[in-house]
Amino acid sequence: METNKVDQNAVAIVDPGPDSILGPGHNYDSVTQRIAGVVFLDWKNTPKNWYLGLTVAMLFVMLLMTAVSYLFLKGVGIWGINIPIGWGFAIINFVWWIGIGHAGTLISAILFLLKQDFRTSINRFSEAMTLFAVACAGMFPILHLGRPWLFYWLLPYPNSMYLWPQPRSPLEWDVFAVSTYATVSVVFWYVGLLPDLASLRDTANPLWKQRVYAVLSLGWRGSAIHWHRYQKAYLLLAGLATPLVLSVHTIVSFDFAVAILPGWHTTIFPPYFVAGAIYSGFAMVLTLIIPFRSWYKLQDLITMRHLECCAKVMLGTGLIVAYGYSMEAFFSWYAGDKYESFMYWNRMTGPYAFTYALLILCNIALPQLLWIRKVRLNVPLLWALSIVINIGMWLERFEIVATSLTRDFVPSSWGTYIPTFWDWATYAGTLGFFLFLMFLFVRVLPAISIFEVREVVHHEHELEHAK
């Protein structure tokens, strides 16, 4: 049994730059040591930032607990919603979190099927991110109910009332879309973890850790037949997860597109929502992975190539989103519908015009910097841009959900929406909850797929041999 202490001098930590997904000099052993080392790092050597981050995240979890307790005690009236703005932060945040939850499965499944090398090293991390984002998202539809204790009435179960959910409601479709996505994401993530759990089992110390990992690894022994079946299963799951990436946000967009409200009733929503989701998902991956690789000194495993590829995906999906915005504006004018054209005019010039200006700045104007290679290779700038895009995508949901509701058909019923402290507290609380889970995740599970990086090592060796 080797020592758990990572031998920092075994392989130099060198970012190989934008052309390689692995730093030089790695062998199977060094990869395992480096990644498992993060998990087995003793408390003394755990980066201070981890402690600090976990504490801050924990405080926000407390805030979430307070906000939710108060919510259950008093009702959704503690938020800023009203008539006509029946949906506010809860739905905005739900859509935002679900959007963020898109990157993981996209990276793991679609890029796997497309055989993109840059998915390795970041797929595990972003899948975890997906799960935690979906967990945050899943909270909101329940919190947002007037009577949250009756949320199960949305589930189709045989009951003494002889009542089923109402299948024409897009909210009902959401129940299935989101729960399916969550389930498949968990399974996909867990299956992907199995070989690595076994690796941890083999290196863990003391015994109780070994036992925990042993149970979790479901008896993985790494035999050829295991690997054979594993790869088939993984491929199948990737195939299953791929349509879900597209379907979840499509169905979430139906919540709006099916309604008759100007600003919601738009056929362009499904593709534009999916593009926006991937956009924000990749932004969140960068937001998290840049500090992570620096704190744990993993620049040779998460290289500039990974970061640059993410940046390129952001640029591409960002352009789709920009196209969506312009088409939305164009059709609201071209359709000649007075409510539609007023709605868009109101977005641009009404009481919430500043959010629209910020949205365009964050989501369309600033990300154009990504055309410049130097920007893509500038890590701090990339990190700042990823945060800008996260804010922009949140504003997009604010525009769609809240601003559209403020001024609809009958002018006498127009209203204003002012979020309250509890709106912000709940939102900040879920951010804390999300980060809290991320911090725990990097501490107990390999944040980078060990066996897949080993495959890369193997692949590179093969290439060398071929020379």
Add this chain to the structure above:
Amino acid sequence: MKDSGFIPLDALQRAQAPVDSAERAPSPDLKALRSRLAAGKGPAFWRTLEEAAETDELREYVEQEFPGLSGQIPDAGTDRRSLLKVMAASLAMAGAAACTRQPTELIVPYVRQPENVIPGLPMFYATAMPLYGYARGLLVESHLNRPTKVEGNPDHPASLGATGIFEQASVLSLYDPDRSENILYEGRPSTWAEFTGVITREAEAARGRNGEGLAILTGVTTSPTFLSQMKALTDMSPSAKWYVHEPAVREVAAKAAHTIAGRAASLVYDLSQADVIVSLESDLLNNSPGGLAYARQFASRRSVDNGATPCRLYAIESSPTVSGSLADHRFAAKSGDIAGLAYQLAKACGVQAEANGAAPDWIAAVAQDLSNSKGRGVVIPGEYQPESVHLAAFAINEALGNVGKTVRVVESIEGPSTHTIEDLANDLTAGKVEVLLILGPNPLYSTPAALNLQPAMRRARLVIRLGQFYDETSKWAHWHIPEAHYLEAWSDSRAFDGTATIQQPLIMPIYGGKSGHEIVTFLVNQPDLSSHDIVKGYWNTQLKDANFEAAWQKAVHDGVVGGIPAPAEVTGAKAPALPALPAPETGTEIVFRPDPTIGDGSWANNGWLQELPKPQTKMTWDNTIWVSPKDATTMSLQKGDMLRVTVDGRSVEGPTWILPGHAEGSFTVHFGYGREMSGRVGTGIGYNAYKIQPVATPWIAAGTVTKTGGHYRLANTQETQTMAGREPVRAATLAEYREHPNFPTEFDKPVPNNDTLYYNSDYPYKGYKWGMSIDLNVCTGCSACIIACQAENNIAVVGKDQVARGRHMHWIRVDRYYSGDLDEPTLYNQPVPCMQCENAPCEVVCPVAATTHSTEGLNQMVYNRCVGTRYCSNNCPYKVRRFNFLLYSDWQTPSLYGVRNPDVTVRSRGVMEKCSYCMQRIQEAKIETEKQNRRVHDGEVITACQQVCPTRAIRFGDLNDPKADVVKQKQLPRQYALLDDLNTRPRTTYLGYVRNPNEALRGSGGNKQG
């Protein structure tokens, strides 16, 4: 009593009244207790004051009654025998207790079920509510002796089946938990017996002095019984003085009528005969004793359908009134300039009048219009205008031959000429008043501060106050007697046209209240008669029927006393030469008005009225200072900016409200707010305009208005009052209408029926098919429908903060829109209940099927099933759905349980609610007619909003019944549906608004388009 198991209701009431308990025990600190209860810290239910106060004495007492077991349990050394004895005894005791123990609350079972009382079915009783002294005939719904809802009495001429907002809200005041519950002497609980002792002595002494020093202050009253009591009093004690204080009504109209008639008289109008109506700042359709009848008459002449020619209304006013909102031409003028304009109009109509300056150009056209309809026109002077305006109006009516046709002079039904509150203040200051009885009014709040009544009142030796609340006046009275609500005591009153009604109570006084009759009866030496005996005794002398008992029964049952002659017409009434007008004020004028929903302040503690959006502004829970748009620009004011209004060195501060159509240079302030002791609801909100009210000219003052720099958060229910390019209200002029009768829908593109996401829901609706039609032509925006709906459907009051957040709960709202010029706008009122769409967008988006469509076309809301996603509201294009964001219904205050309609669920937190077309009323009619094996006939289901509407703007019925009123309405060409381009196929539709402008006045008076 115990044997029969029957406890009379009055005994029950007495048992519950905390007064008795106060007799037995030394009284605890009431003030502290009151504040503990007000703070919500006291126990929810309490039987005695001590219990509520949780005093040490109480704890001691409890300890003595039920001492702890410790002393009785035998010590360890006790032998088996004695232990068994104790156990057996306690077991027996337990058994005995279980057998005989009664519930701690009294229960009242029916031994024999009273005739006609079927639990679950309401009974209706005729009565009347005196509003500013004049009767409004009512039918009050009672569920097992619990009045829950007020309706108009169709047989009563001042109601005709309709009511105003105050009648609807009065039932909430009945159950107001803040009503005073105790007879108080100098602030401490006392008893009726003690009080009767005092008043008997005082009455005797006063009689000995011929009534010298005895002063009685009441509101305006038309009660024949009370008048006869007062007559008996003045006969007995000629020097006793009767003062009348009615802050929202001033004696100027009566004074002018007196001048015209030569004796006490009043003017009665007949608008059903009027082709041209000129209102000189009058709110005749809304704020007058005959308002409901006048509104009905007016509406009958607004019809444009089937070739009818509508009447034309000109309104000249400074502060927009409800009646003025329907004017074909509205001219904004400073209130102080109206007299001048009246004189100009008089002059133009051929009356000898000295008018200063040049007349505005529209005067000639209005005068011409009036002159063209001789005998079919009427000029109505404003209630708050000076005598000169009343005389000028009468002179015009006289000159044009309208007197006797559209306006009649009849003998007054009010009491003999009485003294005013100023006289009282003078007499008090001069020390002439020894004993002052205040029966009803709250003068220490509702009189001008300049009158300085409070120190004056303290000079009286004994002040006795009869009032429903322990308020500003009671605080300074020696005795406070809780006053019975009009639904609790026998009385009588007369309507504007003289019709008498016997007011029968529907419930025993909840807090042991007394009526004015029961107090005055001591003064006329007939001590301790109940108000029933007093009223019946009076009518025994009046009803000349051989069988008095039968006549009495019939009068009480009908709500109208038959065989009472109408007040005689005054012959030889003549307008005197018009007095010379003082030079008009040029400076800023302050106009004083009762609040549109709170009145003079006596309704301040009524949550329904506080939350009722004021018709002109849609503002709730506050009084604002109305400012014209021009003045707002000059002073650079925004809505909510604080203003300081100074009159004669006194000032108040209130928030700005910029009101289109308000006269420039004129600022309107409203009474009713700034209460200091009104109760939990009304205390401490708004400003008190009485503080700056001048004594001599109570409705207008010269003053200054300055901006203080502060800002105030206002709670209004409608932010946007322009139509923003949409056409929720569709309007045309009469000429346009004649050419294009279908003007509301003429340019609409028909929507294909199958233009829906799901399926073409052409359900046949073979049974009933409920629908509603709302005629915008006659909606005055009075808002009675809102409050009637609130009363019928147990709609919660949410409070100012929640209204400001956009969470008011009214199921029907009345939208107010303006178009055209800011200074001379055209006004529109639009009641909006649920449209009950056949293609309802709300239904398809509910994930749990909590809102569904009935086979009769009702869009139903299933509260039990609602989980509160609010998707339905988002998808409702009319935004008529209301959500319980918090727990809005009051589940804590037991007294408020009484007001609830047992047929309608009280909603809890987290569920959506909305207009149901009064589903409970539909069901009741269906059950009744199914028993008779027939269909519901037209008119058998009346929704609450329809029932209350004074102008019958709202019609409801079965669309499958070709003879139904609503079907006929919907067949009219000016029918249109709101947002019909969305293919929602609403069941509620509107009839377009047709104005009748004067061609000669094209482009003025709010008729830019005309």
